[in-house]
Amino acid sequence: MRIVVAGAGPAGLYCAYRIKKRRPEIEIAIFEQNPRDATFGFGVVFSDRALEFLGADDPETLLAIVPHLELWNDITVVHRGQSIVIDGIGFAAIGRLKLLSILQTRLQSVGVAPQYNHLIRRIEELGPADLVIAADGANSFVRSAFEAAFGTGTTLLSNRFAWFGTRRRFETLTQTFRQNELGHFNAHHYRFAPDMSTFIVEVDAETFARANFSDMPEDEARAVCERVFEQDLGGEKLVSNRSIWRRFPNVRNRKWSHGHYVLVGDALRTAHFSIGSGTRLALEDVIALERSLHETGYDIPAALEAYEAARRPIVEKLLEAADSSARWYERFAEHMALEPMEFAMSYIKRSGRVDLVLLVGQGEIKGRPAPCPLPAGEGVQRRDSRCVSHSSRLRGQSRFNSRDNARSAKRRPSVWQVAQ
Numbered sequence: 001m002r003i004v005v006a007g008a009g010p011a012g013l014y015c016a017y018r019i020k021k022r023r024p025e026i027e028i029a030i031f032e033q034n035p036r037d038a039t040f041g042f043g044v045v046f047s048d049r050a051l052e053f054l055g056a057d058d059p060e061t062l063l064a065i066v067p068h069l070e071l072w073n074d075i076t077v078v079h080r081g082q083s084i085v086i087d088g089i090g091f092a093a094i095g096r097l098k099l100l101s102i103l104q105t106r107l108q109s110v111g112v113a114p115q116y117n118h119l120i121r122r123i124e125e126l127g128p129a130d131l132v133i134a135a136d137g138a139n140s141f142v143r144s145a146f147e148a149a150f151g152t153g154t155t156l157l158s159n160r161f162a163w164f165g166t167r168r169r170f171e172t173l174t175q176t177f178r179q180n181e182l183g184h185f186n187a188h189h190y191r192f193a194p195d196m197s198t199f200i201v202e203v204d205a206e207t208f209a210r211a212n213f214s215d216m217p218e219d220e221a222r223a224v225c226e227r228v229f230e231q232d233l234g235g236e237k238l239v240s241n242r243s244i245w246r247r248f249p250n251v252r253n254r255k256w257s258h259g260h261y262v263l264v265g266d267a268l269r270t271a272h273f274s275i276g277s278g279t280r281l282a283l284e285d286v287i288a289l290e291r292s293l294h295e296t297g298y299d300i301p302a303a304l305e306a307y308e309a310a311r312r313p314i315v316e317k318l319l320e321a322a323d324s325s326a327r328w329y330e331r332f333a334e335h336m337a338l339e340p341m342e343f344a345m346s347y348i349k350r351s352g353r354v355d356l357v358l359l360v361g362q363g364e365i366k367g368r369p370a371p372c373p374l375p376a377g378e379g380v381q382r383r384d385s386r387c388v389s390h391s392s393r394l395r396g397q398s399r400f401n402s403r404d405n406a407r408s409a410k411r412r413p414s415v416w417q418v419a420q
């Protein structure tokens with residue numbers, strides 16, 4: 001059997017790894033247009049529960065990722081110069097390039113080498129295949145070759161965003177909102193390494209037009225953003241990596257497979273980055289796909305049907321939350337008319353996922369307890385289903401202690417305001 005994987009992002013690499021690990025006799029070819037060490041963007045964030053699924057059946061991969069995670073507990077919303085800290089949800093972040101390099105090493109360990117610098121321009125270039133897995137991202141070439149059969153619909157959101165990095169370290173996932181003569185600006189920022197943070201700047205369509213960003217060279221636009229967020233950057237610069245203004249594409253498909261072509265990850269659907277779930281969804285897709293292949297004995301039509309049947313309800317639920325969050329961002333300029341505390345409440349309720357946060361009493365925001373995503377052992381202790389690790393593999397004890405810190409902080413109100 002020969003399986004071709006298009007794209008060596010998180011979905012493609014992890015899919016090839018899982019298939020080859022369980023079925024070493026299967027021939028796998030994986031094509032990637034970029035060089036091995038290239039990527040777009042900077043770090044990605046997950047809720048710390050998002051990695052639970054890896055702990056359950058692939059602890060080796062999880063343990064390879066864990067030492068590189070930055071962990072913290074809180075979200076901060078900054079509006080009109082006031083910081084409102086929302087306690088208790090729990091996050092983990094990693095550099096996208098680091099994640100790719102870990103997955104590349106896992107794939108190498110089962111003897112598969114992706115073909116880098118190999119842009120697929122024609123379907124025929126994939127060669128003969130029993131199964132083609134389209135893991136080639138939001139603009140999937142494979143998907144677009146069969147767009148009518150997949151029933152693809154892509155809607156571009158009206159806001160513009162540019163994905164920067166910065167050396168400024170942030171202690172929480174922070175959503176900063178600023179207003180000036182050009183209009184309304186939002187930054188989603190969090191650290192993904194001890195000395196590096198993601199800094200995504202988002203503007204509404206009016207601000208984009210008023211600032212004349214469409215005609216502005218990349219460096220100039222970066223300088224404008226640095227001025228807007230000067231106070232938040234604390235003197236640090238923004239770092240570019242193809243950080244051009246883009247509109248987020250909401251990709252949906254009526255069918256998940258067509259013949260022996262199947263969609264996974266962003267090729268299948270995108271989830272707005274404000275809920276930080278795209279990478280996790282991509283990894284979960286390929287776990288579900290590999291499981292269906294295995295359980296049906298690689299009967300491809302049966303496996304693809306089982307994959308969609310098992311996964312679609314879960315994905316659709318999450319997409320409702322992602323779409324609801326995206327709608328809130330599309331109107332963030334209007335929401336900025338709210339007072340800081342009301343604004344923070346509006347932000348936290350935006351995805352409609354009340355299971356993510358429980359509102360307890362007046363003005364108090366608490367997260368529900370998040371169980372430890374790691375299996376016990378290998379330097380990881382579980383305490384009350386939470387993680388405490390003292391493993392030398394984890395750089396710095398505080399990593400898994402953030403929940404304990406948060407617990408000791410419970411004596412103060414869960415939401416507190418700090419004048420900047």
Ligand SMILES: Cc1cc2nc3c(=O)[nH]c(=O)nc-3n(C[C@H](O)[C@H](O)[C@H](O)COP(=O)(O)OP(=O)(O)OC[C@H]3O[C@@H](n4cnc5c(N)ncnc54)[C@H](O)[C@@H]3O)c2cc1C
Nearest residue numbers: 007009010011033044045120136137265266273277278279
């Ligand atoms: C601004 C922004 C912020 C985000 N933040 C987060 C976050 O915090 N947390 C999170 O979980 N997710 C986040 N995401 C989403 C996340 O990046 C994606 O969901 C995830 O990368 C999907 O993985 P994938 O493997 O399906 O696709 P991709 O990562 O897009 O990988 C697809 C691969 O296919 C290759 N490819 C494409 N076409 C071809 C071709 N014709 N030939 C050969 N190779 C090809 C590409 O080069 C790429 O390497 C964010 C996205 C954006 C835009």
